[in-house]
Amino acid sequence: MRLNKSEVKGARENFLPVNRGDMERRGWDCLDFLVVSGDAYVDHPSFGHAIISRWLEKMGFRIGIVAQPDWRSTEDFARMGRPRLGVMVTAGNLDSMLNHYTASGKKRKSDPYSPGGRSGMRPDRATIVYCNRIRELWKDIPLVIGGIEASLRRMAHYDCWADDVRRSILTDSRADLLVFGMGELPVTEIARYLSEGRDPGDIRDVPGTCWKTHDPSNAADAVVLPSFEEVRADKKVFAKAFKTFYLEQNHARGNRLIQDQGAWHVVQNRPARPMTVKEMDRVYSLPYTRASHPDYDAAGGVPALEEVRFSITSHRGCFGECSFCAIAMHQGRIIQTRSDSSMLEEALSFKKMVDFKGYIHDVGGPTANFRIPSCSEQLERGACRNRQCLFPSPCPKLRADHRDYLELLRKLRSLPGVKKVFIRSGIRFDYLLADKKTPFLEELCAHHVSGQLKIAPEHVSADVLRIMGKPGREVYERFMEAFRVMNTRLGKKQYLVPYFISSHPGAELKDAVELAEFLRDIRFQPEQVQDFVPAPGSPATCIYWTGIDPMTGEPVHVPKSREERKMQRALLQYREPKNRETVIRALEAAGRSDLVGEGPLCLVRPQHRPERGRLSAPILPGGKKTGSRSQKRRTDLGKKDRRKDQR
Numbered sequence: 199m200r201l202n203k204s205e206v207k208g209a210r211e212n213f214l215p216v217n218r219g220d221m222e223r224r225g226w227d228c229l230d231f232l233v234v235s236g237d238a239y240v241d242h243p244s245f246g247h248a249i250i251s252r253w254l255e256k257m258g259f260r261i262g263i264v265a266q267p268d269w270r271s272t273e274d275f276a277r278m279g280r281p282r283l284g285v286m287v288t289a290g291n292l293d294s295m296l297n298h299y300t301a302s303g304k305k306r307k308s309d310p311y312s313p314g315g316r317s318g319m320r321p322d323r324a325t326i327v328y329c330n331r332i333r334e335l336w337k338d339i340p341l342v343i344g345g346i347e348a349s350l351r352r353m354a355h356y357d358c359w360a361d362d363v364r365r366s367i368l369t370d371s372r373a374d375l376l377v378f379g380m381g382e383l384p385v386t387e388i389a390r391y392l393s394e395g396r397d398p399g400d401i402r403d404v405p406g407t408c409w410k411t412h413d414p415s416n417a418a419d420a421v422v423l424p425s426f427e428e429v430r431a432d433k434k435v436f437a438k439a440f441k442t443f444y445l446e447q448n449h450a451r452g453n454r455l456i457q458d459q460g461a462w463h464v465v466q467n468r469p470a471r472p473m474t475v476k477e478m479d480r481v482y483s484l485p486y487t488r489a490s491h492p493d494y495d496a497a498g499g500v501p502a503l504e505e506v507r508f509s510i511t512s513h514r515g516c517f518g519e520c521s522f523c524a525i526a527m528h529q530g531r532i533i534q535t536r537s538d539s540s541m542l543e544e545a546l547s548f549k550k551m552v553d554f555k556g557y558i559h560d561v562g563g564p565t566a567n568f569r570i571p572s573c574s575e576q577l578e579r580g581a582c583r584n585r586q587c588l589f590p591s592p593c594p595k596l597r598a599d600h601r602d603y604l605e606l607l608r609k610l611r612s613l614p615g616v617k618k619v620f621i622r623s624g625i626r627f628d629y630l631l632a633d634k635k636t637p638f639l640e641e642l643c644a645h646h647v648s649g650q651l652k653i654a655p656e657h658v659s660a661d662v663l664r665i666m667g668k669p670g671r672e673v674y675e676r677f678m679e680a681f682r683v684m685n686t687r688l689g690k691k692q693y694l695v696p697y698f699i700s701s702h703p704g705a706e707l708k709d710a711v712e713l714a715e716f717l718r719d720i721r722f723q724p725e726q727v728q729d730f731v732p733a734p735g736s737p738a739t740c741i742y743w744t745g746i747d748p749m750t751g752e753p754v755h756v757p758k759s760r761e762e763r764k765m766q767r768a769l770l771q772y773r774e775p776k777n778r779e780t781v782i783r784a785l786e787a788a789g790r791s792d793l794v795g796e797g798p799l800c801l802v803r804p805q806h807r808p809e810r811g812r813l814s815a816p817i818l819p820g821g822k823k824t825g826s827r828s829q830k831r832r833t834d835l836g837k838k839d840r841r842k843d844q845r
Contacts, residue, residue, distance in 0.1 A: 212487050213241055214251055215262040217277055229281040230259040231389070234332070236297075236324040236347075237290035237311040237502075239265035239491040243482050244506040246345050246381070247288055252484035253382050254389060259283070265491070266312065266319045269327045272335040280336055283392045286385070287328050287373070288345030291502070293733060294324035295359045301701075301729035302763075303359065313490075314497035322359075329371035340398040342388060343367065344377035349528045350735030352378050352408050352466060353443060353457050354426040356436070356743040358732040363430040363743075366457070366464045368408050374398035376408040379528055380514060382481060383470045405449065406470030410462040417465040420454035421446065427460070433744035440740040441748040447527060450580035472515070472532045472577065479540040482511065488551065508548055509560035509622075510541050512606065516564040517572040517587040518626055520656070521667045522702060524735035525564045531581040533563075533571045538606050542613065549615045556617030558610060566623040567630060567638070569603040572596055588628055589667045598632035604641060611645060621646045627653060627677040628669040643684045647692050651681070654697045657705070658716045665704030665741065665754060671716075678720070696722065700770050701763040702730040703741040703756045707788040710766040714781075714801055715793075717770065727770045729763060772801045 215221045216239060221229070231254055235247035242248055251261045262281070267274030290297065290311055297320070298306055305317075312319040321327040325347050332341060351357075351367040368376040375398060377384045384406035391401050402409050402416070411417065423429075423443060429436040439457075446452040447469055455466040473481075488507060490500040513535045516525045541561070548554040560566070571577060572587040573595040587593050610619045621642065630638060642651075655674040657663055663670055678694060685692045698713060717723065732739040740748050747754050757763055765784035768777035781802050785793050793801045 209487065209489070209492050212485075213239070213491055214255065215278065216264065216491065216493070218279075221262065221278060224260075226260055228260075228279055229262040230254075230283045230393075231261050232275075232278065232281040232285045233261060233263050234267065234275065234285060234287045234328050235263065235265045235290055236288065236294055236320040236328070237265065238313050238319070238494060238500045239263050240311075240500050240503050241487040241489060241491070242503060242506065243484070243486055243511060244291075244509070246291060248486060249481060249484075250286065250288075250344070250381055250385055252486060253385065253481065256480075256484060257386065257389060259389060259393075267328070267331075269321045269324075269331055272331050275328075275331055275335055280339065283389070284340030284342060284398070285332050285336075286342045286344065287325055287332070287371075288343070289324035289328075289347035290320070290345065293347045293350065294320055295322060295357070296731065296733050298322060299359060301731040302760075308501075310502040311500065313494040313500055315501045316497070323370075325367055326371045329373050333372050340375075340392055341371075341373040342375045342377060342385075342398075343371055343373040344381045344385070346524075346528055348376050349378040350524050350733070352376055353423065353455070353464060354429050354439075354459070355734045356732065356739055357734060358739070358742070363426070363436065365426050365459045366408070366410075368410055368464050369459045369462050374409075375401060375404075377406060378408060378466070379406050379469055379530060380473070380534075381406070382477070383473065402465070403467070405468050408464055408466045410459075410464050412462065414456060414458070414463045417454055417456045417463070420456035420465055423455055423457040425458035427458075434746065437740060437744045437746040437748040437751070440737070444527070444737065444748070445583050447530070448580035448583070449530075449532075450578060452580065469530060472530065472534045475535060475537050478514075478534055478536045482536060482540055482544060488547075505559065508551075508554060508558055510544055510558065510610075511563060512536060512541060512561050512566075512603075513563040513569055516568055517581070518565055518568070518629075519586045519589065519667050521665060521741070522656075522699065522730060522736055522738040524733060527735045529564060531572075531587075532576050533568055535569060538609060541606065542609055545610055545613055545616065554615075556615055558616060558619045560620060560622040561607065561610060562621055562623035564623070565626045565629075566621045567600060567603055567625050569606070570597060570599065586667060588626070588632075589669070590664070592628070592632045596632065598629055598634075600630070600633050600636045600638035604636055604638060607641065607646065618648070619646060620648055622652070624652065624654060627655075628673050631673065631677060631680070639680060639684055640688075643681070643690060643692060644688055649691075650693050650695045652695045652697065653677075656697065656699050657702065657709070657713055659705065659709035659712050662702055662705045662709050665738070665747065666699075666702060667737075696724075697728065698724060698770055699728050699730050700767045701757040703738050704754050705757055705766060706755050707762070707765060707769075707784055708790075710769040711785065711788050711790050711793070714769040714772050715799075717772075718799070718801060723773050724770055727767055729767055769801075778802055 233247055233251050255261050262278045308315040309317045325343050348367055353366050357364045384404050387404045424435045424439045429439050449469045449471045452468045457464050490503050513533050515530045515533045517531045519526050656668050658671040732742040741754050742756050745756050768780040769784050771777055772781045
């Protein structure tokens, strides 16, 4: 929300303190807890630091926020003085290394979680750096870390940017406790214990936390993981340890885990239980301003807010279990929902905001149409150890039912002042097709698509999809046809925009060629291609590092070399002139030189030399020749390419 100068003072009072002046206006001489964040201060329930801060405030604690402090000294950390009970640190909504670097290791030019999108506002490995500064300032203060960076790095883990296995972030940061997953319930207990005067080293029984000890007998009931030194030295041991770690992420039946990190042993308690509907409602009813702090107005605000300002989080968790995604290890596999009344109240609050134009940008979660738990047994027994909900085929116990979600969307659409309700957080199309009870596809196409529907088949090769844990190509083709038929019936011109991942573990050049042929056949060229990023915590990252599927123990091909990754990426955008030579090399390496030529099924044309002063007209898929303007443009592009080659 953009604020004019006359509104700044009033708006500022609605935010939590960020400096001494803010504290004095509230009559505070000190804080109870200081929250340090690698993201800019955005008071919106899509930002973890905002949720935890408002949650603690609701509990009666005095909270201050230091967002994106200058880590080169302790000055910013000390600006509000030493807090009475402790400091809580998060790197932000993204792992700080992922925030900074692309899959190829290139530095990103912007940061949507910083004022004006400016990069460089946080350090690499922000959690560790912030904590070390805090320890420099206050050596004995209770220090708690959380957020996705801490959550996914809670045990020994592979770090692609170091290309090595690193210790638990709990030991490297010198924090007392680590909160993994969703933090409201663990933080409630931690804050209560600290307010009662309990030493942080003695807080060992809170679900959803990790703690450390010099004496492993303090966790005699824990399953012992191979040590940091063992998993670092042997990739087979790493894969086995990851499997144990993954399978124990169960709030109802999971065991404690312990791992020797050298100077310390790190203990992981069971995950926190899923939140109830009432608890979820309470989280999203807190007094968020839904705005970035007015200190950022001069920079134009915080870009990441624009995508979510008028979005509604309907649930948490995802039972899709895509192997490249770490959501299952962070939010969990069990869906936690809000009541319809809570979300309707949130939607009505949008009308009070001057820049609301009647469009709700999204209603969803990690996967929009996962609105209910996948089966009735999950809440009591936790997620299954021996099978997935949707892969390789939907479980017989799966509740494929969109009635609850449809009812919510209908209520939102009917609100006065709401013109359109979009769904942008992603649809799991195999789950949609499994639902034979509701007209969800019809209502999706009729009311909730803005010309294009983003969808994520990720690949089409059976071998790659098996590693990904995604449905087969034929399922996506069924959905494509169902979507086409439905839009034709509705008289709408709407299109699917599929997302694909290149160089995923399991993908060989032949698989990339198969995907390129599929794109040719559906006449689609991706504007953007996502290279696989081996971020900490996912099964696919384990495969990337070890070359082993941790669940089966089978070897898996991993495209690691720069050249192979470049070729797989180029194949997905084979029509790009700049990719032509790379595509030819890839096709030759894959034994598919038959796709270089003039035929209608060929991906690229052979290099032609001018004959009799002219170039032959390129042939487009379908056998049609380009017109004169297109021919001239392609000819000019060809001249540019030749000039580059000569240089």
